[in-house]
Amino acid sequence: xxxxxxxxxxxxxxxxxxxxxxxxxxxxxxxxxxxxxxxxxxxxxxxxxxxxxxxxxxxxxxxxxxxxxxxxxxxxxxxxxxxxxxxxxxxxxxxxxxxxxxxxxxxxxxxxxxxxxxxxxxxxxxxxxxxxxxxxxxxxxxxxxxxxxxxxxxxxxxxxxxxxxxxxxxxxxxxxxxxxxxxxxxxxxxxxxxxxxxxxxxxxxxxxxxxxxxxxxxxxxxxxxxxxxxxxxxxxxxxxxxxxxxxxxxxxxxxxxxxxxxxxxxxxxxxxxxxxxxxxxxxxxxxxxxxxxxxxxxxxxxxxxxxxxxxxxxxxxxxxxxxxxxxxxxxxxxxxxxxxxxxxxxxxxxxxxxxxxxxxxxxxxxxxxxxxxxxxxxxxxxxxxxxxxxxxxxxxxxxxxxxxxxxxxxxxxxxxxxxxxxx
Amino acid sequence: xxxxxxxxxxxxxxxxxxxxxxxxxxxxxxxxxxxxxxxxxxxxxxxxxxxxxxxxxxxxxxxxxxxxxxxxxxxxxxxxxxxxxxxxxxxxxxxxxxxxxxxxxxxxxxxxxxxxxxxxxxxxxxxxxxxxxxxxxxxxxxxxxxxxxxxxxxxxxxxxxxxxxxxxxxxxxxxxxxxxxxxxxxxxxxxxxxxxxxxxxxxxxxxxxxxxxxxxxxxxxxxxxxxxxxxxxxxxxxxxxxxxxxxxxxx
Ligand SMILES: Nc1ncnc2c1ncn2[C@@H]1O[C@H](COP(=O)(O)OP(=O)(O)OP(=O)(O)O)[C@@H](O)[C@H]1O
Ligand SMILES: [Mg+2]
Numbered sequence: 001x002x003x004x005x006x007x008x009x010x011x012x013x014x015x016x017x018x019x020x021x022x023x024x025x026x027x028x029x030x031x032x033x034x035x036x037x038x039x040x041x042x043x044x045x046x047x048x049x050x051x052x053x054x055x056x057x058x059x060x061x062x063x064x065x066x067x068x069x070x071x072x073x074x075x076x077x078x079x080x081x082x083x084x085x086x087x088x089x090x091x092x093x094x095x096x097x098x099x100x101x102x103x104x105x106x107x108x109x110x111x112x113x114x115x116x117x118x119x120x121x122x123x124x125x126x127x128x129x130x131x132x133x134x135x136x137x138x139x140x141x142x143x144x145x146x147x148x149x150x151x152x153x154x155x156x157x158x159x160x161x162x163x164x165x166x167x168x169x170x171x172x173x174x175x176x177x178x179x180x181x182x183x184x185x186x187x188x189x190x191x192x193x194x195x196x197x198x199x200x201x202x203x204x205x206x207x208x209x210x211x212x213x214x215x216x217x218x219x220x221x222x223x224x225x226x227x228x229x230x231x232x233x234x235x236x237x238x239x240x241x242x243x244x245x246x247x248x249x250x251x252x253x254x255x256x257x258x259x260x261x262x263x264x265x266x267x268x269x270x271x272x273x274x275x276x277x278x279x280x281x282x283x284x285x286x287x288x289x290x291x292x293x294x295x296x297x298x299x300x301x302x303x304x305x306x307x308x309x310x311x312x313x314x315x316x317x318x319x320x321x322x323x324x325x326x327x328x329x330x331x332x333x334x335x336x337x338x339x340x341x342x343x344x345x346x347x348x349x350x351x352x353x354x355x356x357x358x359x360x361x362x363x364x365x366x367x368x369x370x371x372x373x374x375x376x377x378x379x380x381x382x383x384x385x386x387x388x389x390x391x392x393x394x395x396x397x398x399x400x401x402x403x404x405x406x407x408x409x410x411x412x413x414x415x416x417x418x419x420x421x422x423x
Numbered sequence: 424x425x426x427x428x429x430x431x432x433x434x435x436x437x438x439x440x441x442x443x444x445x446x447x448x449x450x451x452x453x454x455x456x457x458x459x460x461x462x463x464x465x466x467x468x469x470x471x472x473x474x475x476x477x478x479x480x481x482x483x484x485x486x487x488x489x490x491x492x493x494x495x496x497x498x499x500x501x502x503x504x505x506x507x508x509x510x511x512x513x514x515x516x517x518x519x520x521x522x523x524x525x526x527x528x529x530x531x532x533x534x535x536x537x538x539x540x541x542x543x544x545x546x547x548x549x550x551x552x553x554x555x556x557x558x559x560x561x562x563x564x565x566x567x568x569x570x571x572x573x574x575x576x577x578x579x580x581x582x583x584x585x586x587x588x589x590x591x592x593x594x595x596x597x598x599x600x601x602x603x604x605x606x607x608x609x610x611x612x613x614x615x616x617x618x619x620x621x622x623x624x625x626x627x628x629x630x631x632x633x634x635x636x637x638x639x640x641x642x643x644x645x646x647x648x649x650x651x652x653x654x655x656x657x658x659x660x661x662x663x664x665x666x667x668x669x670x671x672x673x674x
Contacts, residue, residue, distance in 0.1 A: 374473075374497060376515070377497035397516070
């Protein structure tokens, strides 16, 4: 893929290359890490940011969308953020630098910067090749993050909340989270910031060991001028169970990549996403899920509400390996369009090489059912309230699958707030 | 209370005229029955009264308490006291029935400048009305009308009517789908709302319902017009002889 190599660098690409030149000396990491960073920026310089001609970025032409890159602002002081649940323990980064760490019994937490200076096993700046803009930018610029290990057989009494906050500039964060054998844990992954322009990348490696069970909730609430490029690389070992819930509530350019490999028999992934996309935002969820061994299951449900001139994207790829018999994977993407100028692109993709599997996908794009609207209004419910009820019903169906009432309430409060502003 | 004058209405989408010069007057305290063959426009009339925008009024007027309601949206009409019990109540997944009832009651109160109901008051009202209609509170925990049987949906409509206390009730084939016992229960529910300041329009095909909810006037709707008006004996006549004679005589 060198189609773009002849194109002149855009302002954003030039800024990335130039800023790397001035910052590389102060970025954490040993010689090995510096080499990886060099290689990453070199790949961007030579190939440019991906355009729509790169299949994985077809609906998110990053080269066109990313108009510029604000300078890093190490002095920026982002506002503190309350945890989603009051008993969660916060581990906070502000503009990519650790600002606060907590303590949770049977969980060890280390600084990513420290890990990059030493040679810590399992910690790397690996990317997914030259089209992996998210991984490459993050590898080049990452300043810190958390390396989290939940001990084997542990059930931490408090959720771990990882926060990446910013107030303009840049924030490049990499977290590595391992849930030990037979452990059960809940994580929150927060991205939030002011309305100042920011380039924010977040790469998370999440590993569930044998028999581990985890709930991971990503709540993305970046500001109205934020570019947020996120990537999760997930592995599930034998009988591991992951509930991954992603809520996108704001941001200007949002790309959330999820690469999950189901590596152990009996493992299950429950993936849910709610994308509320308004104004002129662009929000893309790109999932690539590999069922690589027999007897594994997954369900993927994505619900989108799009309004204003916003554009949404869901690419859902499910790969079933030849040996992965008895895989059961069910994917659905449903979208509610609230305005004529809003749009949503869905691309489901099933690559199935085994014969004894159950895999299905479905996608719908609809407007608010005007019969439903009439019924509610005929009971005296004003149009705005009635629309709000119907939109909320559409996303609440999957929020309410969550087991924890407090969590449902916390997410629904955020959904209500969004509806108040955009509904 | 209600005065429909030379009403003409079309399907907004394709312009087909369904209501073709309809006149009807209903006084306070009156129960008016509307009968007529399938496809004559009974449900269409009820939708137009409720303000459904799939239909465009092209001529004539609808006066409610002396004022035209044509410019009012469905929510405003409901707040003003107009209630339609649907022939086919809609299932709305994801909207909890109790939440819906509470929002509806409070929005109407708000529109009328009254204070919101407290939760205990709300629950008390619902329990009382549901008890009268033999609706279980279990059923009300489900999403609105989702998975309700045909008869349960009809009862739920009357429950809403009892809670919202409208002034003009339009019942579109509320009897269809009800078993014999339910017909009695629902009719009692409707009769309990009869009062000198409240009017009811009962759309039905069957005398059976009119034995319970005895009408003051009976109107025959055919091809978008009222072609005959009489008292309750007209319904018996229709039951015995069908519509043919009356419609032919009017044509
Ligand atoms: N939205 C619509 N689109 C197309 N046709 C319609 C629409 N609404 C009504 N009609 C047509 O208008 C006519 C009147 O329908 P309506 O439902 O009012 O009849 P009805 O008298 O209630 O009949 P029934 O006794 O079967 O309930 C029918 O021919 C129907 O098909
Ligand atoms: Mg009808």
